[in-house]
Amino acid sequence: MTTTLPLSGKVAFIQGGSRGIGAAIAQRLARDGASVALTYSQSPQAAEALVQSIVAAGGRALAIRADSAGEQAIRHAIGQTVEAFGRLDILVNNAGVLAIAPLEELSMEDIDRTLxxxxxxxxxxxxxxxxYLGDGGRIIHIGSTNAERMPFAGGALYAMSKSALVGLTKGLARDLGPRGITVNNVQPGPVDTEMNPDNTEFAAALKPTMALPRYGQVEEIASFVSYLAGPEAGYITGASLTIDGGFSA
Structure with a gap:
């Protein structure tokens, strides 16, 4: 008996998908049946290796070089995705930067690039x-638990940027709900990535503040995103959903 994958026939575009959480999301969505396009800006080798691994496993994938700071780059990349795969069903906004500094040391470059x-x-x-999205379309933002809790100094700019996604998610859910499109915001806590590895002094200081005293794994975030992208999550919209090991508990 043939089992139909939950995202079979769907096309996903992942903004910032070559490394870390984004790469895990791309792999999981592809594993669950979606054709996947992902953007990268500074890691072509990682992006191409990811595409090759998805294709080798029987999936369809495309890597597109696009700086998420550029309006036309984003619009063109989405257009390329539709041209390549014929449609678009899922958008995952994963691109992000992290500037940690005391208020008096934040530069205008830090502020402008973060926003x-x-x-x-x-x-x-x-x-x-x-x-391009139709009925059943999904928009999923990757926010941060720091929108709810910022327990250390220097993170105001980052927390502000991720808090903005909470309001944006609610507003877009209202705008797009009549078209059958859901919009949700996933808020990870500390996750083991190149940007925030779990074997540093910072991580050691952070773990005791969590209900589960460990960092999350990228696959755990990806499985949550895939659920929200799938048919069983059709009644969830406008929500900011925290997956943080109890960091904000």
Missing amino acids: AINVRSVVIASQEAAK
């Missing part, structure tokens, strides 16, 4: 993707 990638690119990608 451009963590907030502005999400709005642009959602606007462009909405041109």
Whole structure:
């Protein structure tokens, strides 16, 4: 008996999908049957290796070089995805940057780039993707538990940028709900990635503050995203859903 995969026939676009959480999301969505396009800006080797691994496993994947700070780059990448795969069903906004510094040391470059990638690119990608998404379409933002809790100094800018996604998610859910499109915001806690490895002094200090005293794994975030992208999550929208090992408990 043939089993139909939950995302069979769907096409997903992942903004910022070559490494870390984004790469795990790309792999999981492909494993669950979706054709996947992902963007990268500075890691072509990682992006191509990811595409090759998905194709080798029997999936379809495409890597597109696009700086998420550029409006036209985002719009063009989504257009390329539709041209390559014929449709678009799922948008995952995963691109993000992290600037940690005391208030007095934040530069205008830090502020502008954080807002451009963590907030502005999400709005642009959602606007462009909405041109192609139909009934059952999914928009999923990757936010942060720091929108709910910032327990150390220097994270105000990052927390602000991720808090913006909470309001954006609610507003877009209202805008797109009549078209049968859901919009949700996944808020990971500490996750073991290149940007925030679990074997540092910082990680050692953070773990005792969590209900589960460990970092999350990228696959755990990816499985949650895949669920939200699938048919069983059709009644969830406008929600900011925390997956943080009890960091914010």
